[in-house]
Amino acid sequence: MREILIVGGGYAGFYTAWGLEKTLRRGEARVTVVDPRPYMTYQPFLPEVTAGSVEARHAAVSLRRHLRRTRLVAGSVTGIRHADRTVTVRPAHGDEYELGYDILVVTAGAVTRTFPVPGLDRQAIGLKHVEEAVAVRDRLLTAFDQAASLPAGDPGRRKLLTVTFVGGGFSGVEGFGELLSLATAMLDRYPELGPDDLSFHLVEARERILPEVTDRPGAWVVRELERRGARVHLNTRLLSAVDGHVVLSGGEEYDSELIVWTAGNASNPVVHNHTDLPVDERGLLVVRPDLRAGTDEAPVPDAWAAGDDAAVPDLASDVPGARTVPNAQHAVRQGKRLAKNLVADLRGRRPRPYRHGSLGVVATLGLGRGVFEFRGIVVKGFPAWLMHRGYHVLAVPTWERKIRVLAVWLTAALFGRDLVSLASVQHPRDAFLAGAAPRDGQADRAA
Structure with a gap:
């Protein structure tokens, strides 16, 4: 079986893996998703999570619950060497290690852009x-x-x-x-x-x-x-x-x-600084309309990308050279199209270009x-x-x-709204430590 490695379990990564599970024949390929979080965040719900209109867990889609035939690796990819068909994975505990693949899908997503503002x-x-x-x-x-x-x-x-x-x-x-x-x-x-x-x-x-x-x-x-x-x-x-x-x-x-x-x-640091795949001036992966990495003149074999860290041509735009906007609409649909294109490529068919008009x-x-x-x-x-x-x-x-x-x-x-604060959850041991601390009399007797 060919090994398909998906870097990132966000919108594009989740929908790519989900689509592959529904489409791949038994024994045709094995899919692995590498992500430090065990869930996909449905980001449009985050503002309503802040207001208590949506429960926090309901804005998170469990990867293990819905990707039942996909191997899930808990860790962060810190480097991509496509020439060797390997990525470097940093787990939450333990040393970094290398993971091999035959086909790479980069859907690592963007990171929050910050500036050197004091404080x-x-x-x-x-x-x-x-x-x-x-x-x-x-x-x-x-x-x-x-x-x-x-x-x-x-x-x-x-x-x-x-x-x-x-x-x-x-x-x-x-x-x-x-x-x-x-x-x-x-x-x-x-x-x-x-x-x-x-x-x-x-x-x-x-x-x-x-x-x-x-x-x-x-x-x-x-x-x-x-x-x-x-x-x-x-x-x-x-x-x-x-x-x-x-x-x-x-x-x-x-x-x-x-x-x-x-x-x-901002572009993901792994994509921007730690890969041998082609990137543009913004640090985004260069991809063709069919989501394969590279250009029509210089395609990169067995490398694909979608989502916020990919410069996907916007075929629905009248502006020459336009790229798709990095939002949920495109990431979800790019993931679905990418799954179909991967299967088509495995079976010797021509992948179709991604095209989506804004809703x-x-x-x-x-x-x-x-x-x-x-x-x-x-x-x-x-x-x-x-x-x-x-x-x-x-x-x-x-x-x-x-x-x-x-x-x-x-x-x-x-x-109505639930107005209970659970800020103490962020420091769960405080109450225990306060109760375990010796009182003044106990401290004197211990001395």
Whole structure:
């Protein structure tokens, strides 16, 4: 059997392996997926995880539950040497080792793009993984509990209830809108606090947010967020975040307890720096329209790529040289096409090029609020929010996940949001260590 090695178990990797399991004949090939996480994150649900509208585990699709005929390797690929048909794997425990293959599929995905902003590495948190979304939610809930015990006008109270999102793309705007919706709803449960205690800031370096939509819907989103009490800082950069003290390029300074960094993606370091496969000036793998690595003039045998770390030609675009946008729509469909092309290539047939026209863009801005745009058609408010939920409950893989998510939404509609913080879960041994520490009398007797 030929060995097919898939680097990365995200959207493109998961759907490629899933499609291969459904299509490959017994004994035709063996599939291996290497990923440090045992699940695929359904990233469009992360903003709703921060607001408690989706349970954290429901935004994660278990690889072992759904890839039953695929070998799963828990580890990170740190190097690719296609000339030798080997990759270097770093497991969570133990030494690095090499893994051989016959056919390589690179779907490692992008990483969060950061800049050398003072204090950013100590204060900020991303919004790319389930763990981060849970931490953002718990920090806000904990901040409410702490702020409610402080007197009005206390600087610490103001800092606790100040939230800063850096980055005005889809993940930033959706996460910001959902968290603002959660914070506003929580005021009903905290009579000690009022709307004036909340301070939400969205910082974007460009002159507009949501670059995937046209100017008018983007401007409407800004007005909608500001109408709800938020501040949107356009053409503004974060200069410093030392000890939570935010300094913006526009001259404004304030203290913020929660800083969320969503300022775009960068190419995966493994793809950019540690592979002998061809990459472009952005550090993305060069691929043909059929998702094979290389170009029409110089294809790379037995190497394929898809998803956020691949520069896939956009055949549906009228712009010469256009590449597909790195989003879930394309990653899912590229994974499905890649599985079919791999099987076709194994059986001596010609792979088909990837082509997908956009289905439009839809974003949630908090409970009951959203925006949708498709070919000049713009829908705002509650109808767009329903479209967002309807699309994503259909798009999340497997019926098991669809039913779980629907059940949570129906429960929330009947009983409201669950406002319990589980921040202590991030430090599970604290309670044990506090109980195990000797009391003063015991310490004296021990002495």
